[in-house]
Amino acid sequence: MTWETFEHQADLGLLVHGTDGPELFAEAALAFFSLVCDLDRVEERDRYELAGEAGDVEELLVDWLNDLVYLFEGEGVVCRRIALPVWSVTRYRAELFGEPADPGRHNLRDVVKAATYHGLSVTQDESGWHARVILDV
Numbered sequence: 001m002t003w004e005t006f007e008h009q010a011d012l013g014l015l016v017h018g019t020d021g022p023e024l025f026a027e028a029a030l031a032f033f034s035l036v037c038d039l040d041r042v043e044e045r046d047r048y049e050l051a052g053e054a055g056d057v058e059e060l061l062v063d064w065l066n067d068l069v070y071l072f073e074g075e076g077v078v079c080r081r082i083a084l085p086v087w088s089v090t091r092y093r094a095e096l097f098g099e100p101a102d103p104g105r106h107n108l109r110d111v112v113k114a115a116t117y118h119g120l121s122v123t124q125d126e127s128g129w130h131a132r133v134i135l136d137v
Contacts, residue, residue, distance in 0.1 A: 022084035024129040038107040044097040057089040065115035
């Protein structure tokens with residue numbers, strides 16, 4: 001696992017790592033879906049697309065996570081595999097593979113309301129990309 005959680009006041013923090021930007025965003029998505037459902041029970045029945053643009057990589061990460069909140073809360077979808085065929089520090093196009101959420105089978109948990117800018121950081125070094133983000137729960 002290339003992500004971990006930490007407690008932050010009444011919220012939940014995520015520390016995410018990836019070898020490159022697309023992997024960082026894919027791991028952040030897997031972390032999100034792991035928080036809201038039993039990921040092992042999700043099947044790759046359907047393909048969903050998301051795209052976004054932002055002024056910098058930190059804003060893009062928050063927008064990405066909030067797009068996932070909408071996909072889960074608004075569209076009722078859970079995903080277990082994520083690919084980002086287009087990614088830069090200011091835009092992404094993602095393909096997500098999953099299915100409509102089934103409360104009984106997926107053990108749904110409405111944990112995440114939104115990603116926030118509080119304490120947000122995205123950095124890159126010789127070992128890859130690293131992000132710290134606080135989720136409003």
